Amino acid sequence: MASRRHVIADDLRTQISSGRFKAGERLPSEAQLAARYAVSTPTLRNALALLQGEGVVEKVHGRGNFVRHPIRRITYFGGGHTPDAKTATDAALRMSVRTTHLPARGDLTALLRVSVSSPLTEFLCISHAGKSPHSLARIYVPRDLAPADDPNGYTSCKEVWARLVELRPPLAEVQERVNARFPTPREAATLRISSALPVLAVTRVATDATGRVVEAARLVLPSDRADALFTHHTMSGDRRTEG
Protein backbone atom coordinates (compact mmCIF):
# COMPACT_ATOMS: atom_id res chain seq x y z
CA MET A 1 0.00 0.00 0.00
CA ALA A 2 2.74 2.45 -0.95
CA SER A 3 1.26 5.84 -1.78
CA ARG A 4 2.13 7.44 -5.05
CA ARG A 5 4.41 10.06 -3.55
CA HIS A 6 6.54 7.35 -1.96
CA VAL A 7 6.87 5.50 -5.24
CA ILE A 8 7.96 8.69 -6.99
CA ALA A 9 10.32 9.63 -4.16
CA ASP A 10 11.88 6.17 -4.27
CA ASP A 11 12.37 6.42 -8.01
CA LEU A 12 13.97 9.86 -7.83
CA ARG A 13 16.13 8.79 -4.91
CA THR A 14 17.57 5.84 -6.79
CA GLN A 15 18.12 8.00 -9.86
CA ILE A 16 20.04 10.46 -7.72
CA SER A 17 22.13 7.91 -5.86
CA SER A 18 22.88 6.08 -9.10
CA GLY A 19 24.29 9.27 -10.57
CA ARG A 20 21.51 9.82 -13.08
CA PHE A 21 21.10 13.23 -11.45
CA LYS A 22 24.34 14.62 -10.12
CA ALA A 23 25.04 16.66 -7.01
CA GLY A 24 24.35 20.35 -7.46
CA GLU A 25 22.35 19.68 -10.59
CA ARG A 26 18.87 21.09 -11.07
CA LEU A 27 16.04 18.62 -11.43
CA PRO A 28 13.47 19.07 -14.19
CA SER A 29 10.76 21.52 -13.20
CA GLU A 30 7.92 20.27 -11.05
CA ALA A 31 5.55 20.57 -13.99
CA GLN A 32 7.80 18.41 -16.16
CA LEU A 33 8.27 15.82 -13.43
CA ALA A 34 4.54 15.76 -12.76
CA ALA A 35 3.93 15.09 -16.44
CA ARG A 36 6.62 12.40 -16.55
CA TYR A 37 5.12 10.53 -13.59
CA ALA A 38 1.57 11.29 -14.71
CA VAL A 39 0.54 12.82 -11.40
CA SER A 40 -0.75 16.22 -10.39
CA THR A 41 1.61 18.91 -9.15
CA PRO A 42 0.62 18.66 -5.47
CA THR A 43 1.37 14.93 -5.51
CA LEU A 44 4.73 15.48 -7.13
CA ARG A 45 5.48 18.23 -4.63
CA ASN A 46 4.68 15.83 -1.80
CA ALA A 47 7.21 13.40 -3.25
CA LEU A 48 9.84 16.15 -3.40
CA ALA A 49 8.98 17.15 0.17
CA LEU A 50 9.94 13.65 1.30
CA LEU A 51 13.32 13.90 -0.44
CA GLN A 52 13.77 17.37 1.00
CA GLY A 53 13.17 16.00 4.47
CA GLU A 54 15.88 13.40 3.84
CA GLY A 55 18.30 16.10 2.78
CA VAL A 56 18.56 14.64 -0.72
CA VAL A 57 16.91 17.55 -2.51
CA GLU A 58 16.91 21.27 -1.82
CA LYS A 59 14.12 23.49 -3.05
CA VAL A 60 14.87 27.07 -3.99
CA HIS A 61 11.91 29.30 -4.64
CA GLY A 62 11.90 30.67 -8.16
CA ARG A 63 14.87 28.61 -9.28
CA GLY A 64 14.09 24.94 -8.98
CA ASN A 65 14.83 21.74 -7.11
CA PHE A 66 18.47 20.86 -6.69
CA VAL A 67 20.30 17.68 -5.81
CA ARG A 68 22.10 18.31 -2.52
CA HIS A 69 25.80 17.73 -2.23
CA PRO A 70 26.07 14.56 -0.18
CA ILE A 71 26.58 14.84 3.55
CA ARG A 72 27.13 18.54 3.74
CA ARG A 73 25.43 18.22 7.10
CA ILE A 74 26.48 20.19 10.09
CA THR A 75 26.48 18.62 13.50
CA TYR A 76 25.47 20.29 16.70
CA PHE A 77 27.47 18.88 19.57
CA GLY A 78 25.48 18.73 22.75
CA GLY A 79 26.68 18.34 26.28
CA GLY A 80 28.49 21.42 27.46
CA HIS A 81 29.99 22.53 24.21
CA THR A 82 29.39 26.15 23.29
CA PRO A 83 28.73 27.39 19.76
CA ASP A 84 32.37 28.32 19.69
CA ALA A 85 33.48 24.75 20.06
CA LYS A 86 30.85 23.79 17.55
CA THR A 87 32.01 26.14 14.85
CA ALA A 88 35.63 25.24 15.48
CA THR A 89 34.86 21.82 14.07
CA ASP A 90 33.57 23.28 10.85
CA ALA A 91 35.69 26.19 9.77
CA ALA A 92 33.60 26.67 6.64
CA LEU A 93 30.77 28.00 8.76
CA ARG A 94 30.34 31.74 9.04
CA MET A 95 28.27 33.04 11.89
CA SER A 96 26.58 36.38 12.39
CA VAL A 97 25.53 37.68 15.78
CA ARG A 98 23.06 40.36 16.75
CA THR A 99 22.95 41.50 20.36
CA THR A 100 19.80 42.90 21.94
CA HIS A 101 18.82 43.84 25.45
CA LEU A 102 15.38 42.92 26.63
CA PRO A 103 13.42 42.29 29.82
CA ALA A 104 12.52 38.73 30.74
CA ARG A 105 8.97 37.79 29.82
CA GLY A 106 6.87 34.81 28.93
CA ASP A 107 8.54 31.41 29.13
CA LEU A 108 11.99 32.97 29.30
CA THR A 109 11.40 33.71 32.99
CA ALA A 110 10.79 30.03 33.66
CA LEU A 111 13.73 28.91 31.55
CA LEU A 112 16.23 31.22 33.20
CA ARG A 113 14.49 31.08 36.58
CA VAL A 114 14.40 34.85 36.89
CA SER A 115 11.56 37.22 37.71
CA VAL A 116 9.54 39.06 35.10
CA SER A 117 11.26 42.12 33.61
CA SER A 118 14.61 40.92 34.86
CA PRO A 119 17.22 42.32 32.46
CA LEU A 120 18.50 39.90 29.84
CA THR A 121 20.76 40.03 26.85
CA GLU A 122 19.86 38.11 23.73
CA PHE A 123 22.36 36.93 21.17
CA LEU A 124 20.74 36.07 17.88
CA CYS A 125 23.18 33.86 16.05
CA ILE A 126 22.74 32.72 12.47
CA SER A 127 25.32 30.43 10.98
CA HIS A 128 25.83 30.43 7.26
CA ALA A 129 27.53 28.01 4.94
CA GLY A 130 27.95 29.63 1.58
CA LYS A 131 25.07 32.00 1.01
CA SER A 132 22.27 30.11 2.68
CA PRO A 133 21.71 30.10 6.45
CA HIS A 134 22.25 26.83 8.23
CA SER A 135 21.05 27.23 11.77
CA LEU A 136 19.52 29.70 14.14
CA ALA A 137 20.27 30.18 17.82
CA ARG A 138 18.72 32.55 20.32
CA ILE A 139 20.91 32.66 23.40
CA TYR A 140 19.80 34.43 26.55
CA VAL A 141 21.99 35.36 29.48
CA PRO A 142 21.29 37.52 32.54
CA ARG A 143 22.46 41.05 31.81
CA ASP A 144 25.14 41.05 34.53
CA LEU A 145 26.81 38.06 32.89
CA ALA A 146 26.75 39.60 29.41
CA PRO A 147 29.64 41.64 28.04
CA ALA A 148 29.05 45.39 28.01
CA ASP A 149 28.15 46.96 24.71
CA ASP A 150 31.17 47.58 22.61
CA PRO A 151 30.88 50.76 20.57
CA ASN A 152 32.84 49.01 17.83
CA GLY A 153 30.38 46.15 17.89
CA TYR A 154 31.34 42.53 17.91
CA THR A 155 32.09 41.36 14.47
CA SER A 156 32.62 37.71 15.19
CA CYS A 157 30.81 35.19 17.23
CA LYS A 158 34.13 34.05 18.62
CA GLU A 159 34.78 37.47 20.08
CA VAL A 160 31.43 37.61 21.82
CA TRP A 161 31.85 34.16 23.29
CA ALA A 162 35.35 34.78 24.53
CA ARG A 163 34.05 37.74 26.53
CA LEU A 164 31.00 35.87 27.73
CA VAL A 165 32.98 32.95 29.06
CA GLU A 166 35.36 35.30 30.89
CA LEU A 167 32.46 36.75 32.80
CA ARG A 168 30.63 33.70 33.94
CA PRO A 169 31.38 31.01 36.48
CA PRO A 170 32.21 27.51 35.29
CA LEU A 171 29.19 25.48 34.25
CA ALA A 172 28.03 22.64 36.45
CA GLU A 173 25.21 21.23 34.37
CA VAL A 174 23.98 21.54 30.82
CA GLN A 175 20.52 20.27 30.08
CA GLU A 176 19.27 19.97 26.53
CA ARG A 177 15.70 19.20 25.61
CA VAL A 178 15.24 18.16 22.01
CA ASN A 179 12.14 17.80 19.94
CA ALA A 180 11.03 17.86 16.34
CA ARG A 181 8.54 20.39 15.07
CA PHE A 182 7.73 22.58 12.12
CA PRO A 183 9.35 25.99 11.97
CA THR A 184 7.34 29.09 12.75
CA PRO A 185 6.75 31.26 9.67
CA ARG A 186 9.40 33.65 11.01
CA GLU A 187 11.95 30.90 11.45
CA ALA A 188 11.19 29.51 8.02
CA ALA A 189 11.78 32.94 6.49
CA THR A 190 15.01 33.53 8.43
CA LEU A 191 16.45 30.14 7.57
CA ARG A 192 15.00 30.24 4.05
CA ILE A 193 13.49 26.82 4.44
CA SER A 194 10.09 25.49 3.58
CA SER A 195 7.63 25.56 6.44
CA ALA A 196 6.94 21.90 5.62
CA LEU A 197 10.50 20.90 6.50
CA PRO A 198 10.73 19.78 10.13
CA VAL A 199 13.37 21.29 12.37
CA LEU A 200 15.22 20.00 15.37
CA ALA A 201 14.50 22.34 18.28
CA VAL A 202 17.00 22.27 21.12
CA THR A 203 16.36 24.11 24.36
CA ARG A 204 19.60 24.32 26.29
CA VAL A 205 19.83 25.44 29.90
CA ALA A 206 23.24 25.79 31.56
CA THR A 207 23.60 26.22 35.30
CA ASP A 208 26.61 26.95 37.49
CA ALA A 209 27.58 25.16 40.68
CA THR A 210 25.15 27.24 42.76
CA GLY A 211 22.24 26.20 40.58
CA ARG A 212 21.89 29.59 38.94
CA VAL A 213 20.95 29.53 35.26
CA VAL A 214 23.74 31.34 33.47
CA GLU A 215 22.55 30.70 29.95
CA ALA A 216 19.47 29.54 28.13
CA ALA A 217 19.40 28.93 24.43
CA ARG A 218 16.85 28.02 21.82
CA LEU A 219 18.42 26.41 18.79
CA VAL A 220 16.66 25.69 15.54
CA LEU A 221 18.35 23.19 13.25
CA PRO A 222 16.74 22.43 9.88
CA SER A 223 16.43 18.68 9.59
CA ASP A 224 17.79 18.55 6.06
CA ARG A 225 21.17 19.97 7.01
CA ALA A 226 21.79 19.39 10.69
CA ASP A 227 22.00 16.63 13.26
CA ALA A 228 22.60 16.86 16.97
CA LEU A 229 25.15 14.60 18.58
CA PHE A 230 25.29 13.83 22.30
CA THR A 231 28.17 11.91 23.76
CA HIS A 232 28.15 10.62 27.29
CA HIS A 233 31.27 9.17 28.85
CA THR A 234 30.62 6.84 31.71
CA MET A 235 33.27 7.31 34.35
CA SER A 236 34.33 4.33 36.40
CA GLY A 237 32.01 4.17 39.37
CA ASP A 238 29.49 6.29 37.50
CA ARG A 239 27.50 3.43 36.03
CA ARG A 240 24.01 4.71 35.59
CA THR A 241 20.98 2.77 36.71
CA GLU A 242 20.97 -0.10 34.33
CA GLY A 243 19.30 -2.95 36.18
Added chain:
Amino acid sequence: MASRRHVIADDLRTQISSGRFKAGERLPSEAQLAARYAVSTPTLRNALALLQGEGVVEKVHGRGNFVRHPIRRITYFGGGHTPDAKTATDAALRMSVRTTHLPARGDLTALLRVSVSSPLTEFLCISHAGKSPHSLARIYVPRDLAPADDPNGYTSCKEVWARLVELRPPLAEVQERVNARFPTPREAATLRISSALPVLAVTRVATDATGRVVEAARLVLPSDRADALFTHHTMSGDRRTEG
Protein backbone atom coordinates in the same frame (compact mmCIF):
# COMPACT_ATOMS: atom_id res chain seq x y z
CA MET B 1 2.13 37.49 5.05
CA ALA B 2 0.55 34.83 7.26
CA SER B 3 -0.78 32.00 5.16
CA ARG B 4 -4.35 30.90 5.61
CA ARG B 5 -3.49 27.68 7.38
CA HIS B 6 -1.57 29.60 10.02
CA VAL B 7 -4.48 31.95 10.62
CA ILE B 8 -6.84 29.01 11.02
CA ALA B 9 -4.37 27.13 13.22
CA ASP B 10 -3.96 30.22 15.42
CA ASP B 11 -7.71 30.59 15.76
CA LEU B 12 -8.25 26.94 16.66
CA ARG B 13 -5.31 27.02 19.06
CA THR B 14 -6.72 29.96 21.00
CA GLN B 15 -10.16 28.35 21.04
CA ILE B 16 -8.61 25.22 22.50
CA SER B 17 -6.45 26.96 25.07
CA SER B 18 -9.34 29.18 26.09
CA GLY B 19 -11.45 26.13 26.83
CA ARG B 20 -13.85 26.61 23.95
CA PHE B 21 -12.84 23.08 22.93
CA LYS B 22 -12.00 20.89 25.88
CA ALA B 23 -9.35 18.19 26.25
CA GLY B 24 -10.45 14.86 24.84
CA GLU B 25 -13.28 16.48 22.93
CA ARG B 26 -13.79 15.83 19.24
CA LEU B 27 -13.51 18.80 16.93
CA PRO B 28 -16.15 19.34 14.24
CA SER B 29 -15.45 17.29 11.14
CA GLU B 30 -12.93 18.60 8.65
CA ALA B 31 -15.72 19.30 6.18
CA GLN B 32 -17.59 21.39 8.76
CA LEU B 33 -14.47 23.29 9.79
CA ALA B 34 -13.58 23.91 6.15
CA ALA B 35 -17.03 25.37 5.59
CA ARG B 36 -16.80 27.50 8.74
CA TYR B 37 -13.46 29.01 7.70
CA ALA B 38 -14.49 29.13 4.04
CA VAL B 39 -11.46 27.21 2.82
CA SER B 40 -11.01 23.98 0.93
CA THR B 41 -10.43 20.74 2.76
CA PRO B 42 -6.70 20.45 1.94
CA THR B 43 -6.11 23.91 3.40
CA LEU B 44 -8.01 23.08 6.55
CA ARG B 45 -6.12 19.82 6.82
CA ASN B 46 -2.85 21.74 6.56
CA ALA B 47 -3.98 23.88 9.47
CA LEU B 48 -4.80 20.78 11.52
CA ALA B 49 -1.42 19.30 10.58
CA LEU B 50 0.26 22.30 12.23
CA LEU B 51 -1.69 21.75 15.44
CA GLN B 52 -0.96 18.05 15.26
CA GLY B 53 2.74 18.82 15.02
CA GLU B 54 2.44 20.93 18.15
CA GLY B 55 0.76 18.09 19.98
CA VAL B 56 -2.43 20.11 20.43
CA VAL B 57 -4.62 17.95 18.23
CA GLU B 58 -4.64 14.24 17.54
CA LYS B 59 -6.07 12.83 14.36
CA VAL B 60 -7.70 9.41 14.38
CA HIS B 61 -8.55 7.95 11.02
CA GLY B 62 -12.25 7.29 10.64
CA ARG B 63 -13.17 8.97 13.91
CA GLY B 64 -12.13 12.58 13.84
CA ASN B 65 -9.77 15.17 15.26
CA PHE B 66 -9.43 15.28 19.02
CA VAL B 67 -8.08 17.84 21.45
CA ARG B 68 -5.07 16.27 23.16
CA HIS B 69 -4.88 16.09 26.91
CA PRO B 70 -2.29 18.69 27.81
CA ILE B 71 1.33 17.63 28.27
CA ARG B 72 0.87 13.90 28.24
CA ARG B 73 4.34 13.88 26.72
CA ILE B 74 6.87 11.19 27.41
CA THR B 75 10.52 12.01 27.74
CA TYR B 76 13.40 9.98 26.44
CA PHE B 77 16.40 10.37 28.70
CA GLY B 78 19.63 10.27 26.80
CA GLY B 79 23.13 9.78 28.07
CA GLY B 80 23.65 6.23 29.22
CA HIS B 81 20.19 5.49 30.47
CA THR B 82 18.66 2.31 29.18
CA PRO B 83 15.00 1.86 28.28
CA ASP B 84 14.61 0.31 31.66
CA ALA B 85 15.58 3.49 33.44
CA LYS B 86 13.40 5.36 31.00
CA THR B 87 10.27 3.40 31.66
CA ALA B 88 10.90 3.47 35.38
CA THR B 89 10.20 7.18 35.29
CA ASP B 90 6.80 6.66 33.76
CA ALA B 91 5.09 3.65 35.24
CA ALA B 92 2.02 4.25 33.11
CA LEU B 93 3.96 3.08 30.07
CA ARG B 94 3.56 -0.50 28.93
CA MET B 95 6.20 -1.92 26.66
CA SER B 96 6.13 -4.93 24.38
CA VAL B 97 9.27 -6.64 23.09
CA ARG B 98 9.82 -8.93 20.15
CA THR B 99 13.14 -10.70 19.83
CA THR B 100 14.55 -11.74 16.46
CA HIS B 101 17.86 -13.14 15.33
CA LEU B 102 19.35 -11.81 12.13
CA PRO B 103 22.67 -11.45 10.35
CA ALA B 104 24.29 -8.02 10.17
CA ARG B 105 23.70 -6.23 6.88
CA GLY B 106 23.47 -2.77 5.41
CA ASP B 107 24.26 0.10 7.70
CA LEU B 108 23.98 -2.09 10.78
CA THR B 109 27.48 -3.41 10.07
CA ALA B 110 28.87 0.12 10.20
CA LEU B 111 26.87 1.04 13.29
CA LEU B 112 27.97 -1.99 15.29
CA ARG B 113 31.39 -2.17 13.62
CA VAL B 114 30.97 -5.83 12.80
CA SER B 115 31.44 -7.72 9.56
CA VAL B 116 28.62 -8.61 7.20
CA SER B 117 26.51 -11.60 8.29
CA SER B 118 27.83 -11.33 11.82
CA PRO B 119 25.09 -12.71 14.08
CA LEU B 120 22.93 -10.10 15.81
CA THR B 121 19.88 -10.10 17.98
CA GLU B 122 17.21 -7.49 17.47
CA PHE B 123 14.82 -6.34 20.16
CA LEU B 124 11.83 -4.57 18.73
CA CYS B 125 10.33 -2.54 21.55
CA ILE B 126 7.06 -0.68 21.31
CA SER B 127 5.91 1.34 24.27
CA HIS B 128 2.24 1.95 24.76
CA ALA B 129 0.34 4.42 26.87
CA GLY B 130 -3.29 3.43 26.94
CA LYS B 131 -4.19 1.80 23.66
CA SER B 132 -2.05 3.83 21.28
CA PRO B 133 1.68 3.23 20.76
CA HIS B 134 4.02 5.92 21.94
CA SER B 135 7.47 5.08 20.71
CA LEU B 136 9.40 2.52 18.76
CA ALA B 137 12.88 1.20 19.42
CA ARG B 138 14.95 -1.28 17.46
CA ILE B 139 17.86 -2.39 19.58
CA TYR B 140 20.67 -4.49 18.14
CA VAL B 141 23.30 -6.37 20.11
CA PRO B 142 25.92 -8.89 19.03
CA ARG B 143 24.50 -12.38 19.47
CA ASP B 144 27.05 -13.40 22.09
CA LEU B 145 25.93 -10.55 24.31
CA ALA B 146 22.24 -11.35 23.94
CA PRO B 147 20.39 -13.60 26.35
CA ALA B 148 19.67 -17.06 25.04
CA ASP B 149 16.18 -17.76 23.84
CA ASP B 150 13.88 -18.55 26.67
CA PRO B 151 11.26 -21.14 25.73
CA ASN B 152 8.83 -19.32 27.99
CA GLY B 153 9.54 -16.09 26.15
CA TYR B 154 10.19 -12.83 27.85
CA THR B 155 7.02 -11.16 28.80
CA SER B 156 8.40 -7.88 30.02
CA CYS B 157 10.98 -5.51 28.74
CA LYS B 158 12.41 -5.32 32.21
CA GLU B 159 13.17 -8.99 32.21
CA VAL B 160 14.98 -8.84 28.89
CA TRP B 161 17.07 -5.91 29.99
CA ALA B 162 18.02 -7.42 33.30
CA ARG B 163 19.49 -10.40 31.45
CA LEU B 164 21.13 -8.24 28.83
CA VAL B 165 22.91 -6.08 31.35
CA GLU B 166 24.17 -9.14 33.22
CA LEU B 167 25.88 -10.36 30.10
CA ARG B 168 27.66 -7.27 28.91
CA PRO B 169 30.62 -5.32 30.20
CA PRO B 170 30.06 -1.88 31.71
CA LEU B 171 29.55 0.86 29.15
CA ALA B 172 32.29 3.40 28.58
CA GLU B 173 30.62 5.71 26.09
CA VAL B 174 27.14 6.31 24.83
CA GLN B 175 26.78 8.34 21.67
CA GLU B 176 23.41 9.54 20.49
CA ARG B 177 22.80 11.13 17.13
CA VAL B 178 19.47 12.91 16.87
CA ASN B 179 17.66 14.25 13.88
CA ALA B 180 14.17 15.09 12.76
CA ARG B 181 12.55 13.37 9.82
CA PHE B 182 9.29 11.98 8.57
CA PRO B 183 8.43 8.42 9.50
CA THR B 184 8.72 5.67 6.93
CA PRO B 185 5.33 4.27 5.90
CA ARG B 186 6.06 1.22 8.06
CA GLU B 187 6.89 3.32 11.10
CA ALA B 188 3.81 5.44 10.58
CA ALA B 189 1.64 2.33 10.48
CA THR B 190 3.28 0.79 13.54
CA LEU B 191 3.02 3.95 15.61
CA ARG B 192 -0.39 4.78 14.12
CA ILE B 193 0.71 8.29 13.31
CA SER B 194 0.28 10.38 10.22
CA SER B 195 3.20 10.23 7.82
CA ALA B 196 3.10 14.04 7.85
CA LEU B 197 3.98 14.18 11.54
CA PRO B 198 7.74 14.51 12.03
CA VAL B 199 9.51 12.12 14.35
CA LEU B 200 12.62 12.43 16.44
CA ALA B 201 15.06 9.76 15.30
CA VAL B 202 17.76 8.80 17.79
CA THR B 203 20.61 6.53 16.82
CA ARG B 204 22.33 5.34 19.95
CA VAL B 205 25.65 3.52 19.99
CA ALA B 206 27.08 2.22 23.25
CA THR B 207 30.66 1.02 23.53
CA ASP B 208 32.55 -0.68 26.34
CA ALA B 209 36.00 0.23 27.64
CA THR B 210 37.74 -1.69 24.87
CA GLY B 211 35.89 0.28 22.21
CA ARG B 212 33.65 -2.60 21.20
CA VAL B 213 30.12 -1.67 20.27
CA VAL B 214 27.92 -3.60 22.65
CA GLU B 215 24.61 -2.07 21.60
CA ALA B 216 23.17 -0.01 18.79
CA ALA B 217 19.65 1.30 18.84
CA ARG B 218 17.37 3.16 16.51
CA LEU B 219 14.64 4.99 18.37
CA VAL B 220 11.66 6.66 16.75
CA LEU B 221 9.79 9.19 18.87
CA PRO B 222 6.69 10.88 17.42
CA SER B 223 7.14 14.60 17.84
CA ASP B 224 3.65 15.16 19.16
CA ARG B 225 4.14 12.99 22.20
CA ALA B 226 7.83 12.71 22.97
CA ASP B 227 10.88 14.81 23.73
CA ALA B 228 14.44 13.76 24.30
CA LEU B 229 16.36 15.14 27.25
CA PHE B 230 20.14 15.13 27.56
CA THR B 231 21.82 16.15 30.77
CA HIS B 232 25.54 16.72 31.01
CA HIS B 233 27.23 17.21 34.36
CA THR B 234 30.51 19.02 34.16
CA MET B 235 32.91 17.57 36.69
CA SER B 236 35.44 19.82 38.31
CA GLY B 237 38.47 19.86 36.08
CA ASP B 238 36.36 18.64 33.19
CA ARG B 239 35.57 22.05 31.77
CA ARG B 240 35.04 21.56 28.09
CA THR B 241 36.60 23.79 25.51
CA GLU B 242 34.77 27.01 26.00
CA GLY B 243 37.20 29.72 24.91
Added chain:
DNA sequence: GAGTGGTCTAGACCACGAG
Protein backbone atom coordinates in the same frame (compact mmCIF):
# COMPACT_ATOMS: atom_id res chain seq x y z
C1' DG C 1 8.94 38.91 -19.04
C1' DA C 2 9.66 34.06 -18.80
C1' DG C 3 10.06 30.33 -15.79
C1' DT C 4 10.12 28.66 -11.38
C1' DG C 5 8.13 27.12 -6.92
C1' DG C 6 4.21 28.38 -3.07
C1' DT C 7 -0.45 28.31 -2.03
C1' DC C 8 -5.04 27.35 -2.71
C1' DT C 9 -9.52 25.54 -4.80
C1' DA C 10 -13.52 22.34 -5.40
C1' DG C 11 -14.25 18.65 -6.11
C1' DA C 12 -13.30 12.97 -6.59
C1' DC C 13 -12.48 8.37 -4.77
C1' DC C 14 -10.56 5.17 -1.28
C1' DA C 15 -9.70 3.33 3.58
C1' DC C 16 -10.95 3.13 8.17
C1' DG C 17 -14.07 2.90 12.44
C1' DA C 18 -18.38 2.28 14.63
C1' DG C 19 -23.09 0.96 14.83
Added chain:
DNA sequence: TCGTGGTCTAGACCACTCA
Protein backbone atom coordinates in the same frame (compact mmCIF):
# COMPACT_ATOMS: atom_id res chain seq x y z
C1' DT D 1 -24.09 1.43 5.91
C1' DC D 2 -22.59 5.84 7.27
C1' DG D 3 -19.46 9.39 8.57
C1' DT D 4 -14.87 10.05 9.18
C1' DG D 5 -10.15 11.15 7.63
C1' DG D 6 -6.36 9.94 3.62
C1' DT D 7 -5.06 10.71 -0.92
C1' DC D 8 -5.29 12.61 -5.28
C1' DT D 9 -6.71 15.60 -9.39
C1' DA D 10 -6.46 19.55 -12.67
C1' DG D 11 -6.39 23.36 -12.66
C1' DA D 12 -5.87 28.77 -10.71
C1' DC D 13 -3.30 32.68 -9.01
C1' DC D 14 0.63 34.78 -6.49
C1' DA D 15 5.71 35.40 -5.24
C1' DC D 16 10.32 34.88 -6.32
C1' DT D 17 14.58 34.71 -9.45
C1' DC D 18 17.02 35.83 -13.29
C1' DA D 19 17.98 37.64 -17.72
